[in-house]
Amino acid sequence: MTPADLSLTVLHAVRRAVDDGALRVDVPPTVKVERARPGGVGDYASNVALTLARSAGRAALDVAGILEERLRDTPGLQAVAITGPGFLNFTLRPDADAGGELVRAVREAGGAYGSGTALAGLTVRFADLTESRALLVTETVVRLLRSQGADAAFRRDEGMRDEGTQGEGTQGEGRGEPVVTPSLRQPPTPHPHERIHVHPGAYDPRTLGVDAARWALLRAAPQDRPLDGPPLLVQHERNSLFRVRYAHSRVRRLLVNAAQLGFEPAYETPVHAPELLGVLGDHPVALLTAARHRAPDRVARHLEAIADALLAFQHTVLPLGDEKPSAAHRSRLALAEAAGTVLAGGLSVLGISAPERI
Template identity: 30%
Template sequence: MTPADLADVIVSAVRAAVTDGAIDVAVPATVPVERPKNPEHGDYASPAALQLAKAARRAPREVAELLADRLRKDPGIATVDVAGPGFLNIKLASDALGELARAIVRAGEAYGRAPQRKGVRVNVEFVSANPTGPVTLASTRWAAVGDALVRIFDAAGYDTASEYYVNDAGVQIARFGASVLAAAKGEPTPEDGYHGAYVAEIAARLLADHPDLLAGDDAQALAVAARDGLALMLTEIRSTLEGFGVHFDVWKSELSMHEAGELEAAVADLRTHGHVYDADGAVFLRTTDFGDDKDRPLIKSDGQPTYFCADAAYYRNKRGRGFDRLVLLLGADHHGYIGRLQALAACFGDNPDESLDVIIGQLVTLSRGGEPVKMSKRAGNFLTLADLVDVVGVDAARYSLVRSSLDSSLDLDLDLIAKQTNDNPVFYVQYAHARIASLLRNAAALGITPADGPGAVLDGIDVSLLEHPREGDLLRALGELPTVVASAASLRAPHRVARYLEELAGTYHRFNDACRVLPRGDEEPTPLTAARLLLVEATKVVLANGLRLLGVSAPERM
């Protein structure tokens, strides 16, 4: 019985109490079910009675006793105790708790995922760095976290799309083109240009593609350097991110919106909502109507659109594509954007609490032996995603970037995350999966493979034999994955999945130390052997599913 199954049983008990007139409340769609910190309090606990008491106009403990009487009649429940002000402490029958292992193995990759889609379309935009250089270390954090969020949203039942906003319009593109052209000519980089070996690399590739680039006039050469240099840089960015396991469903060009007249359309749309006004030859959006600290210009007095105007067009574009919720991951230097973007959504007639999430993340630094890591030789003045992956690999980099809350700055110790020891969290979790894979290979070598057999064999395993305290701990931990996924999606907190996996790995190691799974010597396998193998197989499934949510591999050997 999973926590979700138990929640359904409690809802049924509420419905029964309402039907027979014991209480008069609206039957909830679901109720919270939690794993108590102290296992002596039971397998699960629920505050359902406390939540229903006010509507029932009864004392919480009285409501709890009414529900407990009905829950005790369920064959899957061993005991129900009412604790404190009205908590329900529930211990499952051993076979009901053990059934979880069978259900997980049957579900396979589907375990932990929402049973049905929510019908809500979510757009997650992340990284979106200027396409004028390699993916930086700061953007690497957004890449890992953003991709994990997309995976978690999808598992939680949302229809999710990932998006990269390509800032290919504006003065930075002209500066980039001028930098590439200067490198092609062998001239110094312009004062406001882009430095680093990568600029020279792009210039060399550009000259290979356009041998006569420098033969024409400078204006034409500059246009080619900006256009084709940008295309080469974007190709590298896309390749780098794909190599990091990050795939974007949409690469949205800012320039394409300019060319399609979407900025003008956004201004016209905002006018119809009554929040646009003209002053001193410029066009402003009255964002102060919705809590912004000042009104924001859309069109400058010279007739040119502002960056905020492009933001308005982009918001309108995404909503026009049918997305119900827009999630944006931005760096720490964008904290001031929250208020203006929320006001922008309100100016379009949306409720920003429902249509927009702006997530601000803190910076990342690298250290080794307590000393900061020097800048990248190729990039010149910043560290890149490629630099990090070269040192520690994709799995260690992704896991280490995801396992901490975005609210906190992150200092990655390269020596630690490269270690193949239990001090390294990603190794600790992956090793648990590999250790299980090894055990299952040994079982197969002995001809013991009940969990991999046909359904009839799987059905014949006696899960009521899983009575050891460490077996119960492991089963309860396995049952938490659906709840963890739902909360990680709701709170936009992928690190909750990582911390859950670390706890699960520890619970498995303690089980493995206390409960011998395979027979030794001439011993024959017993029904308990089959039950424990099923539990081990279920643990392997959950570890793999959790790691997949973070974009991290689940190795069979280490």
């Protein structure tokens, strides 16, 4: 992990703390890290907690503790320590390659990368709904909550089980209303019924198609007006849905082109792609935060960030001219493939398809 990589890693931790509601500050454009000075520990240090403390209205040690929690399991970091009034100190793992660990994690989990058990033991019941956008948002939130281990359902589904949590058994591969089947469990103990406050909006798959109709209602924050539908049908970089789906299709094309050149993805050597590695590493936290805040728009915005980083990176993947495929190309292709897998999984959470070609 280079100092630039470490700086981005700490910046991502600040963003996660703000998204989680643990810190109320403006996210700085950059975070400075430098070699640890006498009195510090480890390889590098940052005073970011001290610089954020005043605007956060908290002690620098408290801010440092919040950030340390979000950094302690970062691939490539052996240890994170707090010294003095609130300096963060970092010890790098020798010969650590965060990219290799991340690619392996995505390959092992597939489209379920980012799922976890952080909300295990939480039971959430949502009230009956009739308005189309409220129904769509709540159905997606239920899927998000279940992906993090929570027991979540609509009120009408109590004693029933939505088998579409992982994208199976739902109408249109998770893109319609949940399909429920009788549960063999005893009816759960009654819980207060939540209601997500949503700005009304019409679900219009006949005009827009399922994918654009869902993106229009889910990409905007629930309390905001839905996106205008017709622009989502235009294949242009200003169209956020197009960028995300196009990025996924580019990965599929890169894999085809690489096969024609005689090589396959295999992560063999470190890849310098801090932006792409950063947003991919943030994906589990993005899903968890979206579930906690009942905000599918956070997933959509995170997918946009992955797509933008991937589209900036994809030009480096294939050999140019007479260049022969090397370990670097195979490793870059493996990272691109992992990004495509994460994009497809994130779109599936939103009930949106990930096309092979556009």
